[in-house]
Amino acid sequence: MLSEFSEIQGQLKVLCEERSILLDTLRQLEAANIEAESSGIHDGDYQLSKHEYSGIGRGKYSEGSTTESSGDIEKQELEDVSDEDETSFHDTKEHFTEPAVICGSVRGAADHADNQKENENQLDDVERMHGDKEDCYSRYAQIERRKKLPDPVEKEKGVSLWSMIKDNVGKDLTRVCLPVYFNEPISSLQKCFEDLEYSYLLDRAYKYGKEGNSLQRILNVAAFAVSGYASSEGRHCKPFNPLLGETYEADFPDKGVRFFSEKVSHHPTLIACHCEGNGWKFWGDSNLRTKFWGRSIQLDPVGVLTLEFDDGEIFQWSKVTTTIYNIILGKLYCDHHGLMHIHGNRDYSCKLKFKEQSILDRTPHQVHGSVEDLSGKKVATLTGKWDDSMYYISGDFSGKLKDCNPSNASLLWKRDKPPSNLTRYNLTSFAITLNELTPGLQRCLIPGI
Ligand SMILES: CC(C)CCC[C@@H](C)[C@H]1CC[C@H]2[C@@H]3CC=C4C[C@@H](O)CC[C@]4(C)[C@H]3CC[C@]12C
Numbered sequence: 001m002l003s004e005f006s007e008i009q010g011q012l013k014v015l016c017e018e019r020s021i022l023l024d025t026l027r028q029l030e031a032a033n034i035e036a037e038s039s040g041i042h043d044g045d046y047q048l049s050k051h052e053y054s055g056i057g058r059g060k061y062s063e064g065s066t067t068e069s070s071g072d073i074e075k076q077e078l079e080d081v082s083d084e085d086e087t088s089f090h091d092t093k094e095h096f097t098e099p100a101v102i103c104g105s106v107r108g109a110a111d112h113a114d115n116q117k118e119n120e121n122q123l124d125d126v127e128r129m130h131g132d133k134e135d136c137y138s139r140y141a142q143i144e145r146r147k148k149l150p151d152p153v154e155k156e157k158g159v160s161l162w163s164m165i166k167d168n169v170g171k172d173l174t175r176v177c178l179p180v181y182f183n184e185p186i187s188s189l190q191k192c193f194e195d196l197e198y199s200y201l202l203d204r205a206y207k208y209g210k211e212g213n214s215l216q217r218i219l220n221v222a223a224f225a226v227s228g229y230a231s232s233e234g235r236h237c238k239p240f241n242p243l244l245g246e247t248y249e250a251d252f253p254d255k256g257v258r259f260f261s262e263k264v265s266h267h268p269t270l271i272a273c274h275c276e277g278n279g280w281k282f283w284g285d286s287n288l289r290t291k292f293w294g295r296s297i298q299l300d301p302v303g304v305l306t307l308e309f310d311d312g313e314i315f316q317w318s319k320v321t322t323t324i325y326n327i328i329l330g331k332l333y334c335d336h337h338g339l340m341h342i343h344g345n346r347d348y349s350c351k352l353k354f355k356e357q358s359i360l361d362r363t364p365h366q367v368h369g370s371v372e373d374l375s376g377k378k379v380a381t382l383t384g385k386w387d388d389s390m391y392y393i394s395g396d397f398s399g400k401l402k403d404c405n406p407s408n409a410s411l412l413w414k415r416d417k418p419p420s421n422l423t424r425y426n427l428t429s430f431a432i433t434l435n436e437l438t439p440g441l442q443r444c445l446i447p448g449i
Contacts, residue, residue, distance in 0.1 A: 133200045139278075143254040145433040148421040149185065156181060162328045169294050175267075184237035184425040189248035189261040190434040191239040192273045192286055195228035197430040199257050199277055201413055206279035206309050214313075215380060218348040218371050221307060221315050222382055223390040223412035226352065226367050229336050230415045232322070233365075233387040234426040236332045241269065250434065279310045297324040317342040320354045335364070336386060348373055354386065370398050382412075389414040 159181045168176045205220035242248075242263040250259040261273035264285070274283040284305035291298040301319035308314045320338035337356035343349050352369035365387045371380040381397035384390035391409035419429045 133204075140256045141253045143252075145254075146436050147419060147429065147432070149423055149425070149427065149432055161332070165292075165327065169292055171292065178238065182238050183240055184235065184427065186427070186431060186434055187240040187242050187246075187248065188269070188271055188286075189242050189246060189263065189273075190250075190431075192261045192271055193248070193250050193259045193275075193434060194231045194428070194431055196255075196257060196259060196275055196282070197231060197416075197428065198224060198227035198413060199255050199275075201227060202277055202280050202282070202307065203256065206277075209309055209311060209313055210279070214347045215371065217309075217313070218315070218342070218344060218350055219380060219382070219392050219412055222342055222350045222352060222369065222371070224307075225305075225317055225340060225342060226384065226386050226390050227413050227415070229386040230388070231428045231431060232334055232336070235334070237425055242271075280307060282307045295326065295328050297327060298322075299324070312345075314345045315342050340369075348379070350382070352382065368398070370396065383409065384412075387415065 159179055161178075161182065164178055164182075165176060201220045201224040205217045205224070208214075208216035208220065244263055244266045247260065247262045250257075252258070255277075257275055257277045259273065259275040261271055264270050264272045265287075268287055268289075270285055270287045272283075272285045275281070282305070285303045287302045289300040289302055291300070299322040301322075304316050304318055306314065306316050317340055320336050320340050322334055322336050324332065324334045326332045335357045337354045340352040340354065341349070342352070348371050350369060350371045352367055355366040355368070357364040363385070365385040367382070367384055367386050367390065369382045370378040371382070371392075373379050378396035378398060380392050380394050382390060382392050390412045392412055393409040416429060418426075419432060
């Protein structure tokens with residue numbers, strides 16, 4: 001009798017254990033489901049209707065492009081294709097909605113926590129900002145992306161740049177052919193997406209504006225406009241020049257953004273891009289006017305970038321001049337300089353000055369500016385460095401920028417640490433992931449590619 005009882009007791013124990021394992025599995029499944037939903041994979045908010053999406057693909061892009069394409073025949077061909085039956089298109093939306101097609105695999109929460117641990121020894125301010133950033137990202141799925149580039153297949157031999165371009169002084173450099181050695185392993189279409197590395201600033205700006213804090217909105221927009229330059233520090237190679245009509249699509253549910261770019265003109269090179277996040281859309285076209293000065297190359301971006309929040313607030317700005325120094329001798333580097341005016345259609349606008357680096361400059365890459373209200377009164381001062389961080393302080397400190405140092409100012413944005421496996425391309429951790437061919441993506445490619 002007693003032995004029977006203890007046997008039943010043992011069986012009960014096993015059953016209880018099995019039940020708790022089952023419950024755990026259920027909880028995990030539920031959590032994964034919530035993650036997928038919040039990433040917008042099935043969410044109506046994040047997805048555009050089929051009609052809207054194709055509208056952007058063909059309507060806005062062609063509206064956005066200002067330059068006529070070089071080959072009329074090619075243009076005609078492209079138009080012919082777009083006139084074809086709707087069903088003949090590879091429907092990006094359909095593919096993007098399938099969780100398996102996301103570029104990367106879903107990463108476990110524990111793994112994510114591990115990554116957070118790495119940043120333990122950061123300053124309070126930085127921690128707060130990162131906490132904020134995590135807040136922005138916690139709504140999105142965690143995706144496992146590669147952390148290093150594949151190793152080169154063979155040893156490369158260095159080539160002298162000057163030997164290649166000495167005969168082209170004064171010419172349009174976009175027409176000069178350079179050996180592949182000078183290329184970095186991404187295309188200009190992908191490079192445009194690099195400007196959105198810190199898209200959490202726009203999520204945050206949207207949130208602030210919705211809460212009625214328009215000042216914080218423009219401050220975060222300004223930080224975003226500067227943050228796009230951070231990835232250019234230490235980059236010495238040219239991105240690949242895409243073909244006319246070539247496109248690049250990126251779906252990053254882990255950042256809550258989808259991006260699309262297309263080369264819309266060959267001479268001059270013109271790329272149109274469009275990006276959608278949660279509560280905002282960002283679009284523009286990138287066209288560079290290049291001047292070759294012998295020892296340096298000056299790049300003047302032409303065109304306007306537009307950021308529109310779902311509540312109707314719009315900001316527009318143009319990029320500043322970029323100069324690439326030491327083409328002949330010394331270490332090649334680039335600097336960004338000039339005035340950036342962020343025009344808003346509501347309460348505030350912002351002026352940022354990218355200071356030109358001088359030989360004696362001990363603190364290069366400085367950016368200073370201020371936010372003005374409609375009457376032209378300066379309500380906040382911004383300071384920082386485009387390759388590092390941006391801070392703000394309330395009130396007008398533009399005359400006494402020394403008082404506006406990081407100790408009494410608040411942090412808006414801080415650049416992420418570079419990856420540990422830097423190659424000669426110096427790609428950021430984000431750039432490394434832009435053309436990663438993940439198993440889910442591979443099956444969407446045209447056979448034979
Ligand atoms: C002559 C070649 C081999 C050397 C120069 C290569 C590097 C430094 C050049 C080539 C293309 C350049 C980029 C082209 C476009 C832009 C967009 C602009 O709004 C900011 C600068 C930025 C991001 C440039 C930074 C410098 C850049 C990366």
